[in-house]
Amino acid sequence: MEHLFTVAIVEDNYWIGQMLESYCQQCGLQVLCIMPDGEQFLKVYDKLQPDILLMDIGLEGYMDGISVVQAIQKAGYHPKVIMVSGTTDTNHILTAFHDLDSVYFLSKPVILPKFQAAIRKTIAQIQLDRSRSLQEQAAPASTWITVKSQKSELPISEDAILYVEKEEKRLSRIHLVNGAQMESSTNLSEILAQSTPHMFSPFKGFLVNLRHVVSFVKESGFPTSRRFLIHLNHTSVTIPLSRDLQKDFAKLLQELK
Template identity: 80%
Template structure:
């Protein structure tokens, strides 16, 4: 095998984790991590960057395996995921395939022949992806922002956030680079406090990610308006910019360049 594919195992049962590690070694794979906590895995993800992810559904900590993969997908990460679980919950199985784009679902107890089939399918998908496009440079480490989504806490990479707008007193709408939107009860100040200087509040009720700003210009069609409008990548929606903040905004953009 010309390339030794890397694997991260996220599994809360020590012995199953060791079994999966042994299977990986037999398949010529390099295991870069075995973790039991989904939040810890997300924190270390940028250092690991595995080709293949073996993900259990039930994990230690606040996040289950489905929430971990949802966070990765919302943040734009497309690593090949093999779900490994003893669940018989059909909703979980369907979610793994249709929402999380998993390449395989391994039921426990895991046997080597099935494991080999799952790995071969994941590797075939990776090789197909690599034949279509050249690999992009490794991005800078991400800052993860945890937001309240319904009853769960969901981490999202700051890089994946395009802008955030306050819909009402209780709901913020998060617009993502991939076109997805998510309603959250986390307010703008809490999001801003978790982010870097790339998150900026250009107008009351809005946050914008400076990484994705194309330009800004005086609002057209309203001669008396004191606002500017921010043009962003990935969307035709324009975000308002207060005239009082225009100079600070322009300075920050210049510093980023």
């Protein structure tokens, strides 16, 4: 069986440690170590770095299980922790859940069905964390555009911009995805210079964010018209597209989509 997840067992009772190892194997986990002393475990933790930590509270040596987990987290590691203990001390249990952010608290004697339920919950959280990490790595960094508005300079995420149109008196109006509008003294060329290729000037006096383009069609109702009209998400407003730029626009849209 391929082991997708690793586990370290820190337990000072030999027989309970053996039982937990057997349970782990039945759940398809790879057991990296079984250790009774928290201080000794900390010395080898950096080398092991298990996905899951089965931690007893009462251990050999000077450190208890809670102190060991706190030391691991202080060092910047965040394994999924399942506390395993025979304690009835409410403070210990609350500390395990709130301060240590443990996934599960298993009371001794540990029975297999409860152990399996704890492992399933823990693995689900590991998989969720890994999925989020992959999404964050794949997501491109946001491009921020600085514009002047009422004598202040404001950063706007390019993703949030729907389109920009030039107004009179050297002003630009920035239309955002959420429906808000912003009047700015930053001209279109200055905005375009800060942007990625997603921002495109389809017609004099306009910028459009290609991320939000739904389609473009030839302007109807005017037989002699050489324009196309761009349809966007989040608005019923259409943006003009010059016939001379139509091919470049279509090519760039296809590439970016």
